[in-house]
Amino acid sequence: VGLDQTTQLSLRPQIIELGVGQPDPRLLPGDCMRAATAAMLAAGWEPLAYGANAGPENLLSQLALRIAQSEREPSLSEMIVTGGNSQALDELCTLLAQPGDAVLVEAPSYNFALQILRDHRLQLVTVPVDENGLVPDAVDDVLRTLHEKGTRPAFLYTIPTFHNPTGVSLTLPRRRQLLAIAASNDLWVVEDDVYRDLVYSGSAPPSLWTLDDAESVIRLGTFSKVLAPGVRVGWMTAPRKIITQLVGGGLRMSGGGPSHFAAMAVAEFMAAKRFEPHIEHLRASYCGRRDELSAALDDLIPEAQHQRPAGGYFVWVKLPRSFDTEELLPIAEDAGVAYVPGQRFYTGGSGNRYLRLSFSMYSPQMLRDGVLRLRTALDRAGA
Numbered sequence: 001v002g003l004d005q006t007t008q009l010s011l012r013p014q015i016i017e018l019g020v021g022q023p024d025p026r027l028l029p030g031d032c033m034r035a036a037t038a039a040m041l042a043a044g045w046e047p048l049a050y051g052a053n054a055g056p057e058n059l060l061s062q063l064a065l066r067i068a069q070s071e072r073e074p075s076l077s078e079m080i081v082t083g084g085n086s087q088a089l090d091e092l093c094t095l096l097a098q099p100g101d102a103v104l105v106e107a108p109s110y111n112f113a114l115q116i117l118r119d120h121r122l123q124l125v126t127v128p129v130d131e132n133g134l135v136p137d138a139v140d141d142v143l144r145t146l147h148e149k150g151t152r153p154a155f156l157y158t159i160p161t162f163h164n165p166t167g168v169s170l171t172l173p174r175r176r177q178l179l180a181i182a183a184s185n186d187l188w189v190v191e192d193d194v195y196r197d198l199v200y201s202g203s204a205p206p207s208l209w210t211l212d213d214a215e216s217v218i219r220l221g222t223f224s225k226v227l228a229p230g231v232r233v234g235w236m237t238a239p240r241k242i243i244t245q246l247v248g249g250g251l252r253m254s255g256g257g258p259s260h261f262a263a264m265a266v267a268e269f270m271a272a273k274r275f276e277p278h279i280e281h282l283r284a285s286y287c288g289r290r291d292e293l294s295a296a297l298d299d300l301i302p303e304a305q306h307q308r309p310a311g312g313y314f315v316w317v318k319l320p321r322s323f324d325t326e327e328l329l330p331i332a333e334d335a336g337v338a339y340v341p342g343q344r345f346y347t348g349g350s351g352n353r354y355l356r357l358s359f360s361m362y363s364p365q366m367l368r369d370g371v372l373r374l375r376t377a378l379d380r381a382g383a
């Protein structure tokens with residue numbers, strides 16, 4: 001098998017890797033990016049110089065127009081280009097938190113974001129997610145408990161739209177309730193909005209950033225899932241005072257904007273009007289995969305519970321009885337399928353009846369085969 005030294009993606013040939021939450025390499029826009037990069041380099045030296053601290057203005061202005069079509073138009077002073085959501089979250093930890101500070105996180109939440117928060121020595125305080133998303137009443141309760149101890153959390157990290165790992169979206173009333181709680185408690189909300197464009201049923205709910213009128217929300221968007229994770233380019237829409245501090249911080253003063261070369265190539269890709277058709281193609285491909293994975297679960301493992309997600313990459317499966325999904329994994333791998341055990345998305349060891357499946361990497365037929373192998377693993381483990 002061996003680790004791939006060039007990319008994070010390492011697939012084992014005998015295994016259907018339903019644990020991998022990455023774009024299908026066959027859906028990466030190689031030809032279009034080659035053309036965009038060539039056009040960019042032909043236009044001048046700028047991509048090879050240090051970039052503007054906030055990111056290239058031609059990318060920011062195109063993003064602002066695009067965001068304005070479905071949300072509200074950010075001014076350029078409310079935006080920066082980032083090196084993707086992981087880099088942006090790390091930069092925000094540096095700006096907003098000190099080691100030892102509390103941060104609120106969802107239970108469950110994206111496992112590697114939890115790792116970034118831990119890297120900053122932050123204390124993770126959890127609030128539950130149910131089938132309607134994060135529970136705002138629980139945020140209120142936790143804030144009160146922290147307040148009684150004389151503690152104020154540095155921020156709340158949330159994935160309100162097509163959540164990783166559960167696939168659920170925060171309902172509109174809960175969005176409003178959460179924003180009211182944030183406003184009255186002076187709480188920063190970091191909205192990880194990575195899957196917004198990958199919507200398969202209806203339209204994506206409005207972002208917290210769009211609904212926010214109290215300047216509480218910092219929203220992170222990324223090209224990782226809708227173009228290519230290798231470009232390491234994303235964006236942030238946030239209150240001006242946050243943007244001003246990031247732009248004037250040592251990291252950007254010294255090195256300029258992150259991923260500058262790639263950001264200029266992405267700007268060229270957008271200017272060539274290639275982005276929207278590409279997203280349409282992704283939606284159509286992933287929608288069929290989502291439908292097949294969900295149908296295969298219903299057909300082959302009817303005793304497990306799952307909700308078909310309206311967008312994103314993931315189906316969150318609850319097994320009927322107390323299989324420990326961490327212990328089940330080697331049995332599943334022997335049967336030729338992998339997933340991510342639920343415990344990895346919690347801070348305190350719960351979640352062992354859950355597993356996360358991703359439908360992004362494989363064709364519908366392979367997804368069905370993967371579920372069939374999972375059925376075999378469950379039968380073997382139950383035997």
Ligand SMILES: Cc1ncc(COP(=O)(O)O)c(C=O)c1O
Pocket residue numbers: 021083084085086087110113159164192194222223224229234
């Ligand atoms: C919720 C969430 N946030 C962030 C990321 C990573 O984003 P980026 O590639 O922009 O760093 C992922 C990727 O799986 C994700 O699911």
